[in-house]
Amino acid sequence: MVGRQLNWDEYATTWARLHGGFDPRVAAPVVRGWLRFAYHLGYVLGRLRVTPTAVTVAGVLLCFCVPLFAVRPPNGPFLGALFVLLAAVADSVDGALAVATGRSTRLGYVYDSVADRLGEIAWLVAFWLLGAPGALVVAGGALSWLHEYVRARAVSAGMREIGAVTVGERPTRVCVALLGLLVVGLAGLIQLDLAAGTSTMVATVWVLLAGFGLGQLLSAVRRSLLATT
DSSP: OOOOOOOHHHHHHHHHHHTTTOOGGGSOHHHHHHHHHHHHHHHHHHHTTOOHHHHHHHHHHHHHHHHHHHTSTTTHHHHHHHHHHHHHHHHHHHHHHHHHTTOOOHHHHHHHHHHHHHHHHHHHHHHHHTTOOHHHHHHHHHHHHHHHHHHHHHHHTTOOSSSOOOTTSHHHHHHHHHHHHHHHHHHHHHOTTHHHHHHHHHHHHHHHHHHHHHHHHHHHHHHHHHHTO
16 A cells, blocks of 8 residues: 655755755746656655656666667757757656655665666767767866765765755756757758767757856855864
8 A cells, every 4th residue: 555645835845955945836936846746746756656767767777778879860969859858757756755765774875866867978979970070079078077076065064965056966967968969950950960069069068058057156155164163
């Protein structure tokens, strides 16, 4: 028999506690709508006895499909964008499922973080295969990884869980990958040679946002940790 699951208000309160006090009930309409969608889908999966780990694994597999399908002409980038969207849904739903069913664990949090990094690597590989320079792709991945690493170390050192919401956060990377693949696909339909240049442009945007976001985070970490010493 399926155990009791949290209703929306209970879920939002628990979610806020796990995310530095950010209450999804007072978020912007788009953010609130997305989180409510993830909650309801997670609720249904919970009734079906699907585990959060299964959703996390499915999300990683969807990410791995991105570079495999993105290079298939003529509509490969559009398929890649679809897989990014599905992976983003899975990434939100696994956490929602864990919270709604009371299965949220520290080990699951680690697994989810590892899955996110593997997924982002797959997305960047897709842009490399579509023509972006390898050095640019590696820089984007390194800056995004460093963003998460700095936050994790700062939390261990005593900073609040979030510290600062930067322009280089995970949702930004999802949007860059999704919209970037759509733009690359459109460019390829206009002229095949445009796809590589557009892919380079998207990778450059990723690097710039990741670099600026890292700077914002480092500034917030400095302020937070100096205030607690």
